Amino acid sequence: MTATFEQLALHQRACRRFDPSGAVPDADIEKILTIAVHAPSAENSQPWEFVVVRSPDTRHAFAAINAARWRNGGAALIQRAVTPATFEDMQDGIAQGGLESAPVVIVVCLASDRIDEQWGASSIYPATQNLLLAAASLGYGTCLTTGLTQRSRDQVRGLLRLPAAIQPIAGVFLGRPARKLGPPKRQPAREHSHREFFGQPW
């Protein structure tokens, strides 16, 4: 973990196909989750729970859920919203086994008995971003997904035996990238920055 934060953050991007021979030792997962739990949360409630899935059966079930959603309207919706290159990458990941090739899926959950749900997202996604950056700092690729947990919540709940108070929020696919990833494509910050009030250019 010697890369500077700036190097890491400027190169982070989604990885949707993984090297099947790449191992993810428990020790790395522990480092990653330790960094995740240092994120801020509302009232320092730390309302996160992490379910680390390696089981091929569960990972296959996740893939089947995602692929079904893709076939049943998901692909068409997304094709209208993204570039052709992103669509192809998403299709490879969701419908052609790319995400299923990740040896680990970390499902980040909200313990809604520790903080009111209205403050849940602001307490879970900063930790999730820490998790993604920590994984990148160890050379792993990740893909942050929310469709699995938000659109197929009951199925995920069943597979992971989540109690009623535990809400699945995000599924992070994690492993060694199958191929070198290009740089992330982002619009310059300046185009989305305003001085004092909206519409006054930076």
Add this chain to the structure above:
Amino acid sequence: MTATFEQLALHQRACRRFDPSGAVPDADIEKILTIAVHAPSAENSQPWEFVVVRSPDTRHAFAAINAARWRNGGAALIQRAVTPATFEDMQDGIAQGGLESAPVVIVVCLASDRIDEQWGASSIYPATQNLLLAAASLGYGTCLTTGLTQRSRDQVRGLLRLPAAIQPIAGVFLGRPARKLGPPKRQPAREHSHREFFGQPW
């Protein structure tokens, strides 16, 4: 920005009182926002807009809104949820001018015409966490707040002249810390980690 990511992430914590003599040059804000926009977002929609507030009038208005919410029930609710030390720090920040001493407030907004609102939180808070880490890497303290933007949305909308499609999501107070900050207090990740399914200990 030479600190390793690990050093930064493990020491990040809320700062609620700032050095009034500490300047925040535009160039630093540009670096911080450039890192913010490299976070992931749903369908790479990049639905963020950043309003950078330096105006003393607007900052004072934010402080007044926060202080009123604190007096009108907020303090009592929070006192039941947090440790005495955190309560004192929050009271100093919210009701006694600590947060108002921040020379900059960055209001992070969601452009709900670029992504459906159900995917908004997962597209805004990773960028917000990047923003907090980037600020820390330059030596700034920050405090991520959501009460201002979620509980007083219409007032914030008016002050920042936000169009209907632009939703204020988070207010980040930013400046040089008034005093050296102690380490963040976090429960070990292991206590919130599960193997394969919820309840099976890591």
